[in-house]
Amino acid sequence: MRPEHLKVLIVDSDANVRELITGWLKADGFHAAAESSGEAAMRRLREEHTDCILAAINLPDMDILELLRQAKLLDPAIEVIMLTSNVADASTVQAMRLGAFDYIVPPLQRESVGLAALKFVKYRNLIDENANLKSGLEAYRKDGDILGRSPTFEQIRHLIADAAATDIPVLITGENGCGKERVARAIHAASSRCSLPMVMVSCSAIPEHRAERELFGSECGAPDGVPYPKRGRLEIAFGGTLFLDHVSALPARIQGELVQALQRQMFRRVGGTLELPVDCRIIAADSADLAALVRTGEFREDLYLLLGAVQIHIPPLRDRREDILLTAEYFLRRICAAMNKNIVDFSEPARQLMQQYHWPGNVRELENAVERAVVVTVSTYIQPMDLPPLQTDPATLPASxxxxxxxxxxxxxxxxxxxxxxKKAAEVLGVERTTLYNKIRRYGITRPLRRPSGSVQVPQQ
Structure with missing residues (x-):
């Protein structure tokens, strides 16, 4: 919020003081008015909105405590800054205890008034920002970006609510792109830890030699001579939520250290001796069958049991077709608002096409398809030609x-x-880039070069 959006009322029996402060505040961009008494100030407050009162501590008809009390009864959001000659005065001390915002002491100077006004602007900006965040959080809590009317998804909503009410670790499973991160964010947003961050860790994207430092942090010089300590993700997530995506990619040794940290609720940075507390909600996610990995010895059973106290499985979009159009319409509204485009809806042929497609990339592929359609369409209704080719119907493919x-x-x-x-292909497919590179090499897929010779190349990482 800028000064020109704020109204300040100066209340002082001294006309020179009123004129001086009013002039300074107007020069700084504030809307400023002045009154000579407490009663006159209250009449103005009842007639027009005021954000801040800058008042002398001793008015002829009303002391600062009474002015503060009446102003706050009228509008609790009004802030009061006192002009006082003695910060140790009983009225000044009592007013601060009762909620006065600040005080200014003589000599009265433009700099001191300006600093108090600037402090108020910053405070009001924080209040407004917090209100916006709470509003967004309430909207997020309402649907959590989790859309679906299928019976399965109703069960998921209940599981999210139950999980959010506790600090028990949660394991979210499902195919790539099905919305595991969205579910994790919904749990965090509805939990008692929502005012602190949810720290993301993509375990498959961390090189094995860095995994320990990324998770637990390191002290000065450990292990590669860095001259300053580094906080790990466990430490950064203190008080909030730690989201371990692709958790099966953690090296076996790090899995063991994580088990110890979660069991003891304590850990040490790499190269450190000081034990630090673990105080975060753990949410893990994976597209792999962790139970199967436990049976083959590729994932620790004790970690699986710790993380899987509550398990939420998200079925693929093709198995809950009643959710496809609902989700697409949500993405359409959100993307149109972000791009400032006026698109009414999907045409009926486009709706039928989306409903019939099997969405191997799940919700992520659907979101990308809608975004592409919003960008390329020249109509107020999304047409089939606006969508990427959605023609691969499993029913038409050979069963062999x-x-x-x-x-x-x-x-x-x-x-x-x-x-x-x-990068874009990996996002559409809902996999990590390294996974996509491996699949390209595994299947011998090559990219044609733009050269007459017709030679080919494998994409390089």
Whole structure:
């Protein structure tokens, strides 16, 4: 909020003081008015909105305590700054205890008035920002960016509410792109820890030699000579939530250290001796079957039991088709608002096409498809031609095709659509870039070069 949006009322029996302060505040951009008595000030407050009162501690008809009391009864958001000659005066001390915002002591100077006014502006900005955050949080708590009318999703909503009411670790499973992060954010937003951050850790994106430092932090010089201590994600998430995405990618040794930290609720930075407390909610997510990985020895059973106290499985979008159009309409409204575009709805053919498509990339692919349609459409209704090609219906494919062949065909469709931009293709497919590179090499997929020779190349990481 800028000064010109704020109204300040000066209350002082001295006309020179009123004129001086009013002039200074107006020069700084404030709306400023003045009154000579407490009663006159209260009459003005009843007639027009005022943000801040700058008043002498001793008025002829009313002391500062009474003015503060009446002003706060009229509007609790009004702040009072006192003009006092003695900060140790009983009235000054009592007024501060009762909620006065600040005080100014003589000699009366433009700098001291300006600093008090600036302090008030910053405070009001914080109040407004906090109100906006709370408003956004309430909206997030209402639907949590979690959309679905299917019976399965209603159960997920109940699980989110139950999980948010406790600090028990939660394990979220489901295919890539199905909305695991959205569910994690909904749990965090509805929990008692919502005022503090949710710290994200993509375990598959951290090199193995850095995993320990990323999670637990390191002291000066450990292990690679860095001259300052570094906080790990466990420490940064203190009081909030730690979200471990692709948790199965954690190295076995780090899995063991995490088990110790969660069991003891204490940990040490790499190279450190001081034990630090663990005070964060743990939410883990993975597209892999962790129970199967436990059976094959690829994931620690004790960590699985710790993380899986509450488990939420998100079914793929193709298994809850009643949620497809609802989710698409939500993305359409949100993306149109962000891009300032006036699009009424999806056309009926576009709705039928989205409803029939099997969405291998799940919610993430649907969001990207809607975003593309909003960008390219020239109509007030999204048409089938605005959507990316959504023609691969599993029912039309030969039953003899293996899962690998189906996956390869889908990659061969998505990569050219994304103009071989690996980052964008990975987002559409709902996988990490490293995973996509591995699949490209595994299936021998090559990208045609723009050269007459027709030679090909494998995308390089």
């Amino acid at each position: 095709l293996s899962l690998e062949e189906l996956e390869k065909r889908h990659l061969l469709k998505v990569l050219p659509l994304m103009k071989w931009n690996i």
